[in-house]
Amino acid sequence: MITDIWSYLTEGSLVWLAMTVGAYVGAERLWQLSGRKAWGNPIMVAILTVSGTLLITGTSYQTYFEGAQFVHFLLGPATVCLAVPLYTNLGNLRKTALPLLVALVVGALVAMLSALLLAKWLGLEGELLISLAPKSVTAPVAIGISERIGGLPTLTAAMVLITGVIGALIVTPLLNAIGVRDWRARGFSAGVAAHGIGTARAFQVHRTAGAFAGIGMALNALLTSVLAPYVLALIQ
């Protein structure tokens, strides 16, 4: 009886949609109870909870995504909404245009070069190596870049998301350790190196940081699209 209900539910969208939202609500609650520690990042906890459940129940990612796509879809409108913090920070943006643009070029180059050089040194090669190049760029753009330079788009998508979670976990302790306190610099670097997940993390910390993270994400998508083929040619 229970297995009948379970198999009926798991074939539909509702149970996986509910699980996605539920895992996130639970993870955020835990995060608040833990005193909002960086290592308890709700994105990571929710992803691990859901993926663990899928593995235990032997559910494929495709089946899961049929339910979760309704949440996934909202990423598009949410990205458009980043115009609101962008607009409220226009004055701030004008004041910091020069530091911001130079930091963008430095961040984009370091993100690609360090990943490719280190991966090569560790013996990773071929399509895997190439798929790592756009790892700091927001997923839809990274997939396009990966296709163009000869990587595996779906593998790139996985690298992008793991990079985002790593960025969200390390950005606060790292920037505290190296003494960067300006919210614009902190947020911008999170957006450049860890795209939307870094941006989501920045909004958890400070409004200005979140706004600059969104700008960093958008600008790095553009710059890495242009630079990736040249950087790859330089490495190979």
Add this chain to the structure above:
Amino acid sequence: MIRPFFLILCFQLAGEVIARGSGLPLPGPVLGMALLAASFLAWPALFARLRDTANGLLAHLPLLFVPAGVGYIQYLDLLRTDGWRIMLVLVASTALAIAACALTFQWLLRLTRTEEDTSA
């Protein structure tokens, strides 16, 4: 709530159309964001109408990454064999990129004598 959401969808749609039509290497939603920010400059009343809905959606931004994030499970075999190398690359490279970007930003803020923003 539904009208602001409709407007936001229209900007996304316009972004998609421009992205496809122009061949720019940017996703539709990112172009939609730029279009919406430009529209706020032209019509400040639009900002007042969309602000609350936009902030409401952005408040739950982390949730929206969960479905895509779970996608790593398609690569468990690869992660089992090359996982430690990949993780080492991603952790080191992400840390270097954040540090280099933030330090450059801060250094230039000081060089151009721009006031730092460290408010609570």
